[in-house]
Amino acid sequence: xxxxxxxxxxxxxxxxxxxxxxxxxxxxxxxxxxxxxxxxxxxxxxxxxxxxxxxxxxxxxxxxxxxxxxxxxxxxxxxxxxxxxxxxxxxxxxxxxxxxxxxxxxxxxxxxxxxxxxxxxxxxxxxxxxxxxxxxxxxxxxxxxxxxxxxxxxxxxxxxxxxxxxxxxxxxxxxxxxxxxxxxxxxxxxxxxxxxxxxxxxxxxxxxxxxxxxxxxxxxxxxxxxxxxxxxxxxxxxxxxxxxxxxxxxxxxxxxxxxxxxxxxxxxxxxxxxxxxxxxxxxxxxxxxxxxxxxxxxxxxxxxxxxxxxxxxxxxxxxxxxxxxxxxxxxxxxxxxxxxxxxxxxxxxxxxxxxxxxxxxxxxxxxxxxxxxxxxxxxxxxxxxxxxxxxxxxxxxxxxxxxxxxxxxxxxxxxxxxxxxxxxxxxxxxxxxxxxxxxxxxxxxxxxx
Amino acid sequence: xxxxxxxxxxxxxxxxxxxxxxxxxxxxxxxxxxxxxxxxxxxxxxxxxxxxxxxxxxxxxxxxxxxxxxxxxxxxxxxxxxxxxxxxxxxxxxxxxxxxxxxxxxxxxxxxxxxxxxxxxxxxxxxxxxxxxxxxxxxxxxxxxxxxxxxxxxxxxxxxxxxxxxxxxxxxxxxxxxxxxxxxxxxxxxxxxxxxxxxxxxxxxxxxxxxxxxxxxxxxxxxxxxxxxxxxxxxxxxxxxxxxxxxxxxxxxxxxxxxxxxxxxxxxxxxxxxxxxxxxxxxxxxxxxxxxxxxxxxxxxxxxxxxxxxxxxxxxxxxxxxxxxxxxxxxxxxxxxxxxxxxxxxxxxxxxxxxxxxxxxxxxxxxxxxxxxxxxxxxxxxxxxxxxxxxxxxxxxxxxxx
Numbered sequence: 106x107x108x109x110x111x112x113x114x115x116x117x118x119x120x121x122x123x124x125x126x127x128x129x130x131x132x133x134x135x136x137x138x139x140x141x142x143x144x145x146x147x148x149x150x151x152x153x154x155x156x157x158x159x160x161x162x163x164x165x166x167x168x169x170x171x172x173x174x175x176x177x178x179x180x181x182x183x184x185x186x187x188x189x190x191x192x193x194x195x196x197x198x199x200x201x202x203x204x205x206x207x208x209x210x211x212x213x214x215x216x217x218x219x220x221x222x223x224x225x226x227x228x229x230x231x232x233x234x235x236x237x238x239x240x241x242x243x244x245x246x247x248x249x250x251x252x253x254x255x256x257x258x259x260x261x262x263x264x265x266x267x268x269x270x271x272x273x274x275x276x277x278x279x280x281x282x283x284x285x286x287x288x289x290x291x292x293x294x295x296x297x298x299x300x301x302x303x304x305x306x307x308x309x310x311x312x313x314x315x316x317x318x319x320x321x322x323x324x325x326x327x328x329x330x331x332x333x334x335x336x337x338x339x340x341x342x343x344x345x346x347x348x349x350x351x352x353x354x355x356x357x358x359x360x361x362x363x364x365x366x367x368x369x370x371x372x373x374x375x376x377x378x379x380x381x382x383x384x385x386x387x388x389x390x391x392x393x394x395x396x397x398x399x400x401x402x403x404x405x406x407x408x409x410x411x412x413x414x415x416x417x418x419x420x421x422x423x424x425x426x427x428x429x430x431x432x433x434x435x436x437x438x439x440x441x442x443x444x445x446x447x448x449x450x451x452x453x454x455x456x457x458x459x460x461x462x463x464x465x466x467x468x469x470x471x472x473x474x475x476x477x478x479x480x481x482x483x484x485x486x487x488x489x490x491x492x493x494x495x496x497x498x499x500x501x502x503x504x505x506x507x508x509x510x511x512x513x514x515x516x517x518x519x520x521x522x523x524x525x526x527x528x529x530x531x532x533x534x535x536x537x538x539x540x541x542x543x544x545x546x547x548x549x550x551x552x553x554x
Numbered sequence: 555x556x557x558x559x560x561x562x563x564x565x566x567x568x569x570x571x572x573x574x575x576x577x578x579x580x581x582x583x584x585x586x587x588x589x590x591x592x593x594x595x596x597x598x599x600x601x602x603x604x605x606x607x608x609x610x611x612x613x614x615x616x617x618x619x620x621x622x623x624x625x626x627x628x629x630x631x632x633x634x635x636x637x638x639x640x641x642x643x644x645x646x647x648x649x650x651x652x653x654x655x656x657x658x659x660x661x662x663x664x665x666x667x668x669x670x671x672x673x674x675x676x677x678x679x680x681x682x683x684x685x686x687x688x689x690x691x692x693x694x695x696x697x698x699x700x701x702x703x704x705x706x707x708x709x710x711x712x713x714x715x716x717x718x719x720x721x722x723x724x725x726x727x728x729x730x731x732x733x734x735x736x737x738x739x740x741x742x743x744x745x746x747x748x749x750x751x752x753x754x755x756x757x758x759x760x761x762x763x764x765x766x767x768x769x770x771x772x773x774x775x776x777x778x779x780x781x782x783x784x785x786x787x788x789x790x791x792x793x794x795x796x797x798x799x800x801x802x803x804x805x806x807x808x809x810x811x812x813x814x815x816x817x818x819x820x821x822x823x824x825x826x827x828x829x830x831x832x833x834x835x836x837x838x839x840x841x842x843x844x845x846x847x848x849x850x851x852x853x854x855x856x857x858x859x860x861x862x863x864x865x866x867x868x869x870x871x872x873x874x875x876x877x878x879x880x881x882x883x884x885x886x887x888x889x890x891x892x893x894x895x896x897x898x899x900x901x902x903x904x905x906x907x908x909x910x911x912x913x914x915x916x917x918x919x920x921x922x923x924x925x926x927x928x929x930x931x932x933x934x935x936x937x938x939x940x941x942x943x944x945x946x947x948x949x950x951x952x953x954x955x956x
Contacts, residue, residue: 157871157903166903173876212871212903217709217829218821219867225600225825226868229751243707247827250711254728254737268708312698313707341694342707544715 140470141256141553142232148207149200149469151176151456152227152236154220154248155262157212160343160368161240163403164448168238168262169210170441171449175456178436179206186436187457190429190485195464196457202464213239217247224248228255234469235260235459237452242266242315249278256553258471260455263448265367265399267318270499272541276550277471279478279493281420281458281500282451283531285319286539288398288418289326291504291526295416300361300394302331307359309350309374311366312339320365321539323398327363335359340366340374347374351381360388363396371397372407379411400507402446405519412509412519419505421450421487422522430487444517454486458493472550490528496535498547504531564771571767571854575760578602579750582865586747590881593873599739599753601868603824605861606759607817612844612856613763613770614813618806619842620851621779623786627682627838628669628689632662632811634696634833636818638703641710641828648720649712649729651736651758651823655816662815663808670807674800677789689838696830709829729823731758736824755824762820763857766813771853773809782806786851814841847916849923858924866909873901 144150153172155165178186181198188196200206209231211223220239227233228251236252237260239245245264252259253275261269261280265288270280296304306327310320316339324334335357340350351374354362362383366374378384378395386393397404400417423434423444433453437445445453462477463469479495488502503525510521536543557565574581583597596602615629639661640654647653673684696704704710712718726735736755743750773779781802784792792799822828831837840863848859878897882890900908920926 158906162903208876209872210874210902212905216831216834217827218831221825221827222600222604222868223871226598226872229598229600230595241707243709243829246708247711247829250827251825266708273708314701314705315707339698342697546714548714 139552139554140472142228142234144204144232144234144469147204149202149204150231150233151206151208151459152211152224152231152233153208153238153452154211154213154224154227154236155238155452156215156240156244157210159215161215164240164263164401164446165213165238167446167449168240168452171437171445171453172208172237172456174437174440175453175460176206176208179457179460183440184436185432187429187433187453187486190427190432191457191461192484193461193465195461201460202467202469206460209233213241213244213248215241215244217243220244220248221251224251225255228252228257233257234471237455237459238262239264240448242269243313245269245280246273249273249275253277253548253551256471256551258459258474260459262452262455263401265319266315267322267539268314268541270497271318271537271539272545274497274499274541274545274547276475276498276547279455279458279475279498281455283418283420283502283504284499285315285322285398286533286537287504287531288319289322290531290533291418291506291524292323292396292398292416293326293330294526294530295506295524296327296396297330299416300391304332304361304391305335305359305389306332306361306363307335307354307357308337308363308365309347309354310337310339311342311370313342315367316342316365318539319398320363323363323365323396325539332361340370343370345373347377348381350374351378351383354378354383355381355386355388358389360391361394361396363398365398367399367401368404369407371404375408375415376411384414400520401448402517402520405509406516408509409519413511415509416523417507417520419447419507419520421447422505422507422520423450424518424522425487425505427485427487427489429485433487450487457486458483470552472552475550489525492528494535496547497540497545501528501532503528558768560771561775564775567853568768568771572764575606575764576757578605578760579752579756583748583750587749588747593877594869596865596869597751599737599751599756600824601864602753602756603759603820604864604868606756606763607820607824608841608844608860608864609857610759610763610766610820611814611817611841612848612860613767614810614817615841616810616845616850616852616856617770617773617782617813618810619845620856621774621782621786622803622806624674624677624803624807625682625842626673626685626807626810627835627842628673628685628687629810629814629841630833630835630837631669631689631692632666632814633818633821633837634692634828634830635662635665636815636820637822637828637832638696638710638818639815640819640822641712641826644712644729644822644826645710645716645718648718648722648725649727649826650720651729651731651819655819655823658815658819658822659812660815662818663812666808666811666815667804670804670811674803674807686835686838689833690835693830693833693835696833704828704830707830709827711827729826734758759820759824762816766816767853767857774853778802778805843913847913847923849925852923852925855923855925862912862924863909866905866912870901870905870908871903873897875902 155168157165177183178188213220235258239262242264245261249259259278267285308320310316364374383393395415397417400419462474466473466477478493481493484490491502506524507520508523513519579597583595585591636658639658643654669688729736734754739753741752785799844859845856849855878894882893
């Protein structure tokens, strides 16, 4: 018994020593670097955190291709791509501030937890100064928060929810991609032109944050046209079978079905809506129509024939004719034998924009980089003149309204550009109620020091 | 030497476990940082924390699955509940993990009581299906219906506009225990080419892991543990002898639910975010894999399994083609391309294939998990030492079940 007491005390002592060790002020060990992961060697490392497995794996892999291409162009390999058309000439193909750009990759699995684990290993183990990627808003918001805490820059990839630069905006996070509000604002005039002002819309909405923000945006844009919203039905994510949601649409008195779905859900719901004969139906004396507010090449390919004539919106498309797009499509096509998707484009552009901002700022310090990006106006990256707004770190540029092509010639031109909606049309105030109102703030820039 | 009421053998075992746990930052960082093998180093805070946390999760799951044989496919629900409870405490009170962790254990214990009470009315596959159904229901609730509480897909996080009534003026703005910030490292020595990271958060979870490991050891050795084993062996016979087994299984279910809640709370203590994916059925399946891979019903197995799977997930998924090029650059071109082509199927985006193959190999050749592998190697050495002596009968017995 006494023996037991002795060792118990011993254990307590050990505990106390460990506790003292834990309580030791960290001031002695931290503060050596001026900011998180300050690059000291002759390379600087980027983290490309994309979904490589799971539902958005195809988009993630296309993003990786584009990111690799961007690094090549920054280091002066290949034909330079959009560096030749970019309005800022700070990057000269010799790396960034004399350092060669390098990268590590990770798999987000389209899950916030996995994405954060992967991003943390990039920050803690590989010493990255910037993370780029993501094919889902939940993941983007989660990783953006992490980068803010850790003190590095997050350049968002494909994320369409208003929240990313709305109520969840962060000082260290930047988004080039457009958002749900812009989709609504861009689509509305085209829908008015095509379907008139006297329509009754029925929404099927993916039951999570992105679906809601998009539905809210589209509803307010269409109601401003004079449309009436008959019903909004929330559908579970990954439902697979939407027939029970589509059957009631026919007798609801609606004449437009708006599918606020993405990825596999959109492919399934659209295919089933077409199979149920909605596209050939008549309602209120008009042709029944279907609208898919957010398009991607991947979804278009998955839905096949069914998307013919269906309207939607995109951030960018390889069929644009400006010099930047052509340069990018050319170098991407030569390397990979296919045109880039719009998620690939946004990741490529974000990587270039980051490198350019570092060069203009003359420092890798995230706060200096953020300052260089804020209010930055540029051109030649495929979207025309673009502004990185300082108040919410959102890019403002033209938005593409797309339509399923009637006669596609290859698997890559299943969508055609209907209109390029001017940036003035999709502009909004930084404190817009859909973007968190007056409560939303970027917070303080964090460099981790 | 005997400590804390354990037998001599168990005391030694516990001391070895403590030593291994405390030395983890060195043990899993075997290669110099500049070398090509740095990719295989795992000694960075996040992965070490994850291994310790999922170790706790698996230890708890093992009390249910390993001892009673009841296979729950819904334990991730408790993990999620633990995380949400802890993050809510951050939002309402402050960033001190002291409030969140006990709440995580209590709340998940309550949920386990209700779910267990209903699910345990059935056994075998029906029990598994019931737990799976509950977990999926809770996942869907968290993902969409209960968004005001869980913040849905985006995940619950702390905003500046949250009340945080206890928040002091100089308090750290990330999870901490009385000012010890979980995220920070207290010592980062550089010895030669080696760099080690000693992280506050890791040691916090490690100490908790040792405590709960000790608890599980006591449960394994107790009459209660014996009763749970009896349930696994032949529940019908127990029933015929007039013993009501339900309270025992329910107790085991609630205990393992509380372990899962603690693990979930710790996840939020390391990283102040709680996402619904944590509750998805894949997460429930993962802990089953961990326990089977390591060795169900053994003490050390679940921890080994957890470490193994987390290592594969975090290290192998990051090996991309350019890393492979770096490794095989010295080879002739044809051979290099061939090796990269082959390796391509096992690393990077295909890491699931590697873990699947490993799992198959273990299940087929080592039904007792990694622990059995260790025992066989040990037995092999013993045999060699005592060759000629026909003592295989005593050695082959899995005496300590470690």
